[in-house]
Amino acid sequence: MYRVYFKSPIGLLEIIFDDSFSLKKILITDFVKDDEKEPEFAVELIKQLILYFRGELTAFSYSFNIKHVSDFDKRVLELIGKIPYGKTVTYSWIAKRLNTSPRAVGQALKRNPLPIIIPCHRVIKSDGTIGGYSLGVESKRWLIEHERSTLSKFL
DNA sequence: CTGGATCTACTGC
DNA sequence: GCAGTAGATCCAG
Numbered sequence: 749m750y751r752v753y754f755k756s757p758i759g760l761l762e763i764i765f766d767d768s769f770s771l772k773k774i775l776i777t778d779f780v781k782d783d784e785k786e787p788e789f790a791v792e793l794i795k796q797l798i799l800y801f802r803g804e805l806t807a808f809s810y811s812f813n814i815k816h817v818s819d820f821d822k823r824v825l826e827l828i829g830k831i832p833y834g835k836t837v838t839y840s841w842i843a844k845r846l847n848t849s850p851r852a853v854g855q856a857l858k859r860n861p862l863p864i865i866i867p868c869h870r871v872i873k874s875d876g877t878i879g880g881y882s883l884g885v886e887s888k889r890w891l892i893e894h895e896r897s898t899l900s901k902f903l
Numbered sequence: 904c905t906g907g908a909t910c911t912a913c914t915g916c
Numbered sequence: 917g918c919a920g921t922a923g924a925t926c927c928a929g
Contacts, residue, residue: 820911839925849909850925856911858924873925880924888924 752790753780754797757894758887761797761864765789771812773861776883800864803898806833808865817861820848824856831870834899836892838874850874858882864891 750769754761760780764773769789784790792810799805814822823846831837839850846853857868863883869891873879881888 818912840927843910843925848911851908851923852910852912852925854924855922856924859912868924871924875926878924882924885924 750784750787750789751782752784752787752794753777754794756797756801758883758890763790763793766813768813771810771862771865774863774865776887797864801894803894803901806902810865812862812865817859820852821856821859824853825860825866825868828857828860828866828868828871831867833867833902834895836870836872839871839879840874842871854880870895 749767749772750765752763752765754763759776760778762775762777762781763771764775765787766772771793793808796805796808796810800808814825817825824842827842827845839853842853843850853871857871858880860866860868860882863869863881869881869888871879872892878885878888878892
């Protein structure tokens with residue numbers, strides 16, 4: 749297991765790779781634990797993160813291994829991956845397409861191992877309010893606003 | 904605003 | 917296994 753850190757506008761991201769250098773998990777943390785210096789296996793992802801936070805990248809092209817994720821969660825996350833940059837949908841919109849309930853969708857998104865890469869911040873409540881986010885609601889607000897304000901670059 | 908419906912995963916037995 | 921509960925919700929009343 750390897751950890752790499754990335755200082756982003758929404759906080760310090762801890763990026764975890766498994767022993768075969770496959771992307772495993774992303775979270776927010778306060779401090780650097782075990783920095784891997786010059787991690788060859790992470791440069792491509794870091795490059796994309798830099799561009800994304802600059803507002804110059806709309807989708808990550810990165811392979812990751814989906815292990816320890818239930819079939820249900822996979823179905824939800826796969827659909828989430830198709831929501832375009834700068835757009836938002838609601839929990840119930842997802843639920844209808846998967847024949848499940850909005851709350852179950854929320855539970856699945858909470859377990860999203862790769863927030864930002866799998867853009868679960870694009871899912872909000874149907875009353876227009878923000879809903880929850882595993883990296884913190886403030887981060888979610890920031891990401892949505894960031895995408896909204898940079899969207900025009902890509903037209 | 905409140906109460907009930909809804910579906911998944913987690914807990915305790 | 918099975919019952920009970922807690923959610924990143926929703927909708928009607």
